[in-house]
Amino acid sequence: MSFRDEVEDGRGDLRKPFLHTGSWYRMGSRQSSMTASAQAIRDSSISVLACVLIVALGPIQFGFTCGYSSPTQSAITQDLKLTVSQFSLFGSLSNVGAMVGAIASGQIAEYIGRKGSLMIAAIPNIIGWLSISFARDSSFLYMGRLLEGFGVGIISYTVPVYIAEIAPQNLRGSLGSVNQLSVTIGIMLAYLLGLFVSWRVLAVLGILPCLILIPGLFFIPESPRWLAKMGMTEDFEASLQVLRGFDTDITVEVNEIKRSLASTSRRTAIRFADFKMRRYWLPLMIGIGLLVLQQLSGINGVIFYSNNIFESAGISSSNAATVGVGTIQVIATAVATWLVDRTGRRILLIVSSAGMSLSLLVVAVAFFLKGLVSADSTLHGILGILSVVGVVCMIISFSLGMGPIPWLIMSEILPIKIKGLAGSVATLFNWSFSWAITMTAPLLLAWSSGGTFTLYTVMCVFTVAFVAIWVPETKGKTLEEIQFSFR
Template identity: 85%
Template sequence: MSFRDESDDGHLRKPLLHTGSWYRMGSRQSSMMGSSQAIRDSSISVLACVLIVALGPIQFGFTCGYSSPTQAAISNDLQLTVSEFSLFGSLSNVGAMVGAIASGQIAEYIGRKGSLMIAAIPNIIGWLAISFAKDSSFLYMGRLLEGFGVGIISYTVPVYIAEISPQNMRGGLGSVNQLAVTIGIMLSYLLGLFVNWRVLAVLGTLPCLVLIPGLFFIPESPRWLAKMGMTEDFEVSLQVLRGFETDISVEVNDIKRSVASTSRTTAIRFRDLKHRRYWFPLMIGIGLLVLQQLSGTNGVLFYSSTIFESAGISSSNAATFGLGAVQVIATAVSTWLVDKTGRRILLIISSTGMTFSLFVVAVSFFVKGFVADDSTLYSISGILSLVGVVGMIIAFSLGMGPIPWIIMSEILPIKIKGLAGSVATLANWFIAWVVTMTAPLLLSWSSGGTFTLYMLMCALTLAFAAILVPETKGKTLEEIQLSFR
């Protein structure tokens, strides 16, 4: 419906999508002013949408961080053993795996907004179940429900952001997903210092209570609408996102061609995966999300209090909050950098920094095993382990935290996005659960050996990023799909 034409005097005319009326583009100066105004309108519209759906990842982070400041209080009030509380902490990962399996199909059949609405409801019920729990059964049920909602959120939000963002802003806006997760973790640490665990659980409902009404004020993903054949809604959604003064004809045609080329066969078959345009992006998407967890970041974060104590820091909860604040700042820097430097280079820098930092941590623990507890070398080793952990978190937040989710949402072909996205998200949550469950066992076996294993995984990630991961900076989603053909 949007197209370009010339008037008799050579000036360009363009129809406004929402009114169908004509206007004239006069002088070069007014054209430039209109263009800059359209860019501002587009930025504001898309940013507003991203900030609303970012409430989902804040919920995600709050769920991840909740168990850290509440362990002692919940265990004392409900008489839980260490193993019972460990089960409580890990059940969110189990619920997230179930949510991940369903996430792709839910997002494909009822849309990105509809799937976020569905995800918000079990999160609210789960937090309330935990808040009013009188025994472990309500705790477990609430944690499973939270995890289910988080599993859907972890797939849907990055996909929605990627599908609504202009190509020059997609990386930075995509990084907001991980930034919101880190903010949620930090908030749970901070509020956990001042309120009891029941009140903290009630506060956990707030992101989703705001998200549900917020979803009514933002447009659905135009690419999903186009795929579902809702042509008029698709163009209206895209026009709202890009601004009413913007000519969207080129982007409309690109999306239509992309959807048409992938709609000739309605279902993906396993034999189709032998084609490079399917197996290669699927391998990269799953590989990055698996390596993100195999780096051991969850193990380091969940058991950082032990490292802080060994470094001589008395208030481990305050130190954990400080680590969360560092993670937020570093992720914010990544949000600013990702569209300037590119995804691939940040992945390489991030995995290199993580490898070096974990080498420092591993060496410090090996040294501590051979020296006396009251020696100067022992104290220096404790400080080095602390520096290494902080360095690892900074390096992770710069690249391996946000970028695997961005790349997954960018490179998966629209034909297999639902199925492949579910598989990639499930793999991420399964490995997260494995790392979380095995970290205490590995640390009791050998702290230095544990961090050496994590270091080797980071070195493998460096090789994977340098050799296989393509650069997607500055390309439309349609151009990225074309490159795999």
């Protein structure tokens, strides 16, 4: 029985996408001639890039949420009379909301499509920012942060999966890294705008990415692999055609996707017993491991509370230093986006985690020595500068590999049959550890800055070993080839 016959037999059970773009791309793919104004969309790179730039608004929202707490800490604490513990709770609640969003993300994306999932994620983000902007006490702050986190939890899973499923194999690494690049842009915007506007106005500005994302979703095609899995063969082929260009022969790619799905279409329900099979447990373990180690590096503790870290290091203009770090992070992530399809995933992960280990060790030593010298001495000032340099190098190293690549690899290696459930589990682990790091960072820094960075150093050293032993190279392979390699 062919793939087409199988899906037609079960057509009554098929689920329809939440957002349907209509027939514009189906019509375009069948026309023998195009107008000059539509000529650009014939180029597959331009077509895919347009889709990536639209969904990248989601990660920008993600980054804005992460960066919001740093420039606003002093103002919110003073205006609403919050304690350090209360603000720490506020900062970490986005991770709690993201955990809930992560649990739902895979099933939502599987049931109503990738675009519908992003539409649903945008709504609580908008409500959450409004709640924070008009807050008069901590309860509205907490509610808004939870709602933001829920939306971000869905975005963090759906965007990398959508990009991986639409990108051609030779561009998948670079385009997949745009996800993390957008996160860093969102963080930088929060830092930068926080210098000039109040925390309430900054919350209102946080709505803008989602307000642009919602209409943008109506102008891009749904993931062809999701459409194929749902049995919508005509939409699947039309979506793939517009993504690859109307003049491109997509026969080989269509047949590869169909063959891959045909091997798993006999029984669509996934059971926990299936995870005993190597083809399922190994990619899930690698995906969870990378996303957990990404957080155990302490990156969110550094980003969320960078102002406090710079103040502890003796930097007077900590806000300006934070903006500088955000800018450096964007540049470094852009470099990683350019490198990932040239050097490969594994080498960037190893270089990144090794660089983080050395940088964090420098910061830890600097903070330990600062406690042993006089605050008025020249050495004290030098050690403060050294600790800032170490933090900056740590963020650069993170951005070169451990920032963008774990999400990219997770979206590449998970088989389509278990992607919804396994993706939710991996994303949940990521946000659970993100919450733990965010919640404990200010307390650990108050206990011992040197001790905190020593702990982060140990985890980065472990990451080097994990990548060297377990993580496969996915550069230049189709998603179907990657999945077959685990069998």
